[in-house]
Amino acid sequence: MAELANMRNIGISAHIDSGKTTLTERILYYCNRIHSIHEVRGKDGVGATMDSMELEKERGITIASAATNVTWKGNDINIIDTPGHVDFTIEVERSLRVLDGAVLVLCSVGGVQSQSITVDRQMKRYNVPRVAFINKCDRTGANPYKVTDQLIKKLGHNAVMMQIPIGLEDRFEGVVDLITMQAVYFDGPQGDDVRFGEIPAELEQKAAERREIMLDALSLFSDDLMEAMLEEAVTEEMIHEAVRLGTLSLDLTPVYIGSAYKNKGIQSLLNAVIKYLPNPTEVRNVALDLDNEEAEVEVISDDSMKTVSLAFKLEDGQYGQLTYIRVYQGRIKKGDELYNTRSRKKFKVGRLIKMHADHMEDITEAGSGDIAALFGVECASGDTFCHPDLNYSMTSMFVPNPVITLAIDPVDKKSADNMAKALNRFTKEDPTFRTYVDPESNQTIVQGMGELHLEVYIERMKREYKAEVITGQPQVAYRETISKAAEFNYTHKKQTGGSGQYGRVAGLIEPCEEQNYEFVNKIKGGSIPNEYIPSCDKGFQSAMVKGTLIGFPIVNVRAIINDGQYHAVDSSDQAFQTASLGAFRDAYPRAKPIILEPIMKVNVEGPTEFQGNIFASINQRRGIIISSAEDGAFCTVEAEVPLSEMFGYSTVLRSLTQGKAEYTMEVEKYGKVPQSVSEELKKEYEERRRKESGKK
Amino acid sequence: MVREELNKRSPLRIFENSIHGGLGNGNLGVIASRHGIGKTACLVHMATDKLFRDEHVIHISFSQNVNHVIAWYEDIFKEITSKRELADAMQVHDEITKNRVIMNFNQENVSVEQIVRSLKTMIVDGGFKADAIFFDGYQMTTVDPAEVSKIKAFANEMDLEIWFSVSPVLEDVDFDQYGIPSTLAPIVDTVDVLIGLRYQGEEVVMTVVKDHGNTNPTRLALKLDPKTMLISEEN
Numbered sequence: 001m002a003e004l005a006n007m008r009n010i011g012i013s014a015h016i017d018s019g020k021t022t023l024t025e026r027i028l029y030y031c032n033r034i035h036s037i038h039e040v041r042g043k044d045g046v047g048a049t050m051d052s053m054e055l056e057k058e059r060g061i062t063i064a065s066a067a068t069n070v071t072w073k074g075n076d077i078n079i080i081d082t083p084g085h086v087d088f089t090i091e092v093e094r095s096l097r098v099l100d101g102a103v104l105v106l107c108s109v110g111g112v113q114s115q116s117i118t119v120d121r122q123m124k125r126y127n128v129p130r131v132a133f134i135n136k137c138d139r140t141g142a143n144p145y146k147v148t149d150q151l152i153k154k155l156g157h158n159a160v161m162m163q164i165p166i167g168l169e170d171r172f173e174g175v176v177d178l179i180t181m182q183a184v185y186f187d188g189p190q191g192d193d194v195r196f197g198e199i200p201a202e203l204e205q206k207a208a209e210r211r212e213i214m215l216d217a218l219s220l221f222s223d224d225l226m227e228a229m230l231e232e233a234v235t236e237e238m239i240h241e242a243v244r245l246g247t248l249s250l251d252l253t254p255v256y257i258g259s260a261y262k263n264k265g266i267q268s269l270l271n272a273v274i275k276y277l278p279n280p281t282e283v284r285n286v287a288l289d290l291d292n293e294e295a296e297v298e299v300i301s302d303d304s305m306k307t308v309s310l311a312f313k314l315e316d317g318q319y320g321q322l323t324y325i326r327v328y329q330g331r332i333k334k335g336d337e338l339y340n341t342r343s344r345k346k347f348k349v350g351r352l353i354k355m356h357a358d359h360m361e362d363i364t365e366a367g368s369g370d371i372a373a374l375f376g377v378e379c380a381s382g383d384t385f386c387h388p389d390l391n392y393s394m395t396s397m398f399v400p401n402p403v404i405t406l407a408i409d410p411v412d413k414k415s416a417d418n419m420a421k422a423l424n425r426f427t428k429e430d431p432t433f434r435t436y437v438d439p440e441s442n443q444t445i446v447q448g449m450g451e452l453h454l455e456v457y458i459e460r461m462k463r464e465y466k467a468e469v470i471t472g473q474p475q476v477a478y479r480e481t482i483s484k485a486a487e488f489n490y491t492h493k494k495q496t497g498g499s500g501q502y503g504r505v506a507g508l509i510e511p512c513e514e515q516n517y518e519f520v521n522k523i524k525g526g527s528i529p530n531e532y533i534p535s536c537d538k539g540f541q542s543a544m545v546k547g548t549l550i551g552f553p554i555v556n557v558r559a560i561i562n563d564g565q566y567h568a569v570d571s572s573d574q575a576f577q578t579a580s581l582g583a584f585r586d587a588y589p590r591a592k593p594i595i596l597e598p599i600m601k602v603n604v605e606g607p608t609e610f611q612g613n614i615f616a617s618i619n620q621r622r623g624i625i626i627s628s629a630e631d632g633a634f635c636t637v638e639a640e641v642p643l644s645e646m647f648g649y650s651t652v653l654r655s656l657t658q659g660k661a662e663y664t665m666e667v668e669k670y671g672k673v674p675q676s677v678s679e680e681l682k683k684e685y686e687e688r689r690r691k692e693s694g695k696k
Numbered sequence: 697m698v699r700e701e702l703n704k705r706s707p708l709r710i711f712e713n714s715i716h717g718g719l720g721n722g723n724l725g726v727i728a729s730r731h732g733i734g735k736t737a738c739l740v741h742m743a744t745d746k747l748f749r750d751e752h753v754i755h756i757s758f759s760q761n762v763n764h765v766i767a768w769y770e771d772i773f774k775e776i777t778s779k780r781e782l783a784d785a786m787q788v789h790d791e792i793t794k795n796r797v798i799m800n801f802n803q804e805n806v807s808v809e810q811i812v813r814s815l816k817t818m819i820v821d822g823g824f825k826a827d828a829i830f831f832d833g834y835q836m837t838t839v840d841p842a843e844v845s846k847i848k849a850f851a852n853e854m855d856l857e858i859w860f861s862v863s864p865v866l867e868d869v870d871f872d873q874y875g876i877p878s879t880l881a882p883i884v885d886t887v888d889v890l891i892g893l894r895y896q897g898e899e900v901v902m903t904v905v906k907d908h909g910n911t912n913p914t915r916l917a918l919k920l921d922p923k924t925m926l927i928s929e930e931n
Contacts, residue, residue, distance in 0.1 A: 153761055611814060615822030624793075625822055627762040629800035630814060638762070671790075 101277030191263025280369025539580025606661025
């Protein structure tokens with residue numbers, strides 16, 4: 001097991017087409033995990049455009065594994081896969097939770113693009129220190145200076161170039177290291193031989209200037225360096241220390257440059273990963289103590305302490321379910337007993353492995369900070385495994401509610417069986433993907449965070465589980481809420497032989513922005529006995545499951561009871577539940593109910609020439625343009641658009657912009673549906689109800 | 697306080713009265729000063745005042761990052777609403793934010809034609825019927841006066857008013873007693889309203905240097921509050 005100081009858990013995050021796959025492959029190669037580099041050329045013969053799946057098939061290696069372990073100069077690096085698309089928010093966030101640092105890959109031509117912005121925002125949220133790598137410096141139009149500038153201005157990084165390029169585009173030869181002030185070349189057919197030389201004469205002045213800028217920026221992080229600069233006695237160690245301090249505190253992003261495709265600059269990047277990104281002991285991790293109202297508890301990277309680990313990814317391999325875990329505290333040994341704090345079940349650790357690019361290695365234990373995988377553990381992604389004495393959770397139990405639903409029907413019996421298997425698997429992997437059978441239509445419904453999110457799972461059903469399904473139209477998960485307070489005073493009374501039912505509840509319902517539902521008991525003098533108070537609570541909650549406007553759940557309501565009446569014989573739990581349900585339904589129409597819909601934050605990016613089409617497409621979709629930014633020939637438009645209007649947008653956008661624009665979206669909030677749409681939805685609901693009652 | 701009352705009592709009413717009821721459609725207004733006096737805050741307050749009155753505004757910035765412009769709007773909104781104790785502030789916020797668009801350009805590589813084209817695209821294709829446009833930090837002191845005339849023609853064509861905040865680009869520029877940089881001289885004829893901001897002791901005072909046809913400088917009974925950066929009535 002590696003010393004903790006020599007361990008790094010990193011992610012490689014990139015915009016599509018920035019060369020993440022090629023870079024990852026080169027890293028695996030230089031770390032001697034694969035034995036040769038195959039030329040990976042796209043159809044245009046220009047660059048690495050094969051995706052990792054194809055590559056994996058062809059090469060028999062695993063690039064897209066959830067975590068791959070490599071060794072660089074005696075250091076253990078776990079490379080954690082970070083999904084690129086924001087539709088899979090929970091998956092992205094979970095992988096960000098697991099990594100301690102990241103390499104932000106940018107294309108030297110495309111620069112900072114919409115997806116980089118989204119992923120960067122998420123990394124900021126999780127306090128992930130970053131090293132930037134500006135790739136593709138051999139491409140026409142490469143300009144790492146411009147991209148560094150964009151890192152500063154668009155992403156707000158304190159980005160500092162640690163290298164400058166020697167030549168660019170087809171004359172890109174190597175880099176000048178601004179710390180050692182040497183030229184660095186990567187010789188040999190696969191760039192294995194790193195050769196140091198004099199800085200080319202024409203670059204001497206530029207290198208000196210850039211070093212000055214670098215030192216100025218770094219001096220903020222180290223008094224020693226600042227003093228040494230005045231005395232002109234700066235050492236390499238001082239610079240490394242300052243970069244490290246700045247990077248760890250997220251106040252600095254060192255920028256490296258190269259071309260993965262041309263095998264240039266990777267070794268320098270790996271050195272930077274080891275030197276500047278944190279080891280597991282340098283990152284503060286907290287767990288939530290489930291026995292103490294989810295109070296935060298710091299978990300310590302110390303093998304001698306009680307185990308806390310997180311299952312961050314499940315994979316269905318040929319030998320069964322593989323559960324990737326990160327150990328945060330203590331260690332996991334084969335044969336240990338662990339406790340799954342979500343399912344509240346204990347289990348024994350069976351086979352424990354480490355995933356390398358070309359093979360998996362059986363190991364007997366994994367220590368603090370390490371990443372490993374378990375075989376045959378019944379669990380869901382996001383579960384926490386603890387020592388049986390602890391009851392911690394590494395992730396909050398909060399999972400965002402899905403915003404879109406889709407009805408799916410298997411085409412035959414075989415597909416139906418396979419579909420059930422697939423759904424069982426996916427819901428375990430991803431808590432934002434849910435499924436249920438609609439009792440009214442008897443159809444299987446899947447729910448998720450966006451159209452693409454569901455599309456990917458439908459595709460996976462076909463590909464991995466051979467389950468052919470017919471999908472319906474995607475439906476938006478609307479909500480209902482109230483816009484003003486309304487009082488109620490409702491009596492439920494039933495006398496039909498035997499003991500009757502009696503309960504009276506009085507109070508009010510009012511809007512409650514802070515949470516979905518709150519129950520407030522203001523009963524004084526026992527007009528409703530204590531034993532029936534929970535019944536009232538239950539009754540209100542059952543009323544909120546389905547609103548009367550369009551049949552969707554009701555949210556953001558505070559139900560207050562302040563009076564009531566009971567009967568010594570006829571009152572019961574059921575009577576007060578029914579009374580509260582009736583009271584809610586009675587007050588609801590008076591509380592001016594409204595319909596809410598999910599509003600997405602949409603980021604569209606494309607050439608300025610198509611700006612008009614982009615604006616128009618948002619305008620036609622009831623969208624609000626928040627901002628638009630233009631830089632040269634590119635523009636980025638940020639807008640808020642109702643999800644119901646975004647179905648099929650990718651196809652529309654492609655045709656409007658000759659395929660040159662792209663977009664990302666994530667759920668922003670729930671917003672009020674305009675009157676006209678609201679009327680339409682109510683009408684549809686009424687019709688549906690009429691049809692259904694007609695059937696019955 | 698409710699919104700109508702807030703609008704009635706806004707110090708911007710004094711400002712408008714001082715310039716013959718406002719800038720007026722088809723016209724250009726300039727707020728000029730040294731750097732760091734509070735022009736952006738002033739501009740954002742003027743834009744927010746329009747938003748409170750259900751007008752549509754486009755804010756143009758040249759900073760590459762729209763987030764800090766949005767932060768300015770949020771701050772000014774908070775200051776105004778807490779000072780006036782506005783009822784239903786969050787609802788008002790949601791209502792007026794819909795009527796604001798921020799457009800960001802890199803002035804180094806964008807021409808006036810391009811800016812005007814994009815604005816037209818926003819108004820026509822984007823269906824955003826702007827009543828006023830605010831150019832924040834436009835380098836008016838170094839552009840060809842013909843470029844400013846093109847913006848004026850656009851204001852005319854689209855029937856809207858345009859405000860600029862201007863600081864000199866070059867160093868070592870002289871300022872007159874009202875805070876107007878000398879390098880602004882070539883375009884003064886093209887603009888309709890010119891406001892100068894300058895420090896007087898601890899306070900920032902506002903002077904109407906040009907008001908449509910009138911070129912007799914008049915000190916406004918308004919100042920920039922150094923704490924909140926809001927345009928406020930003088931005590």
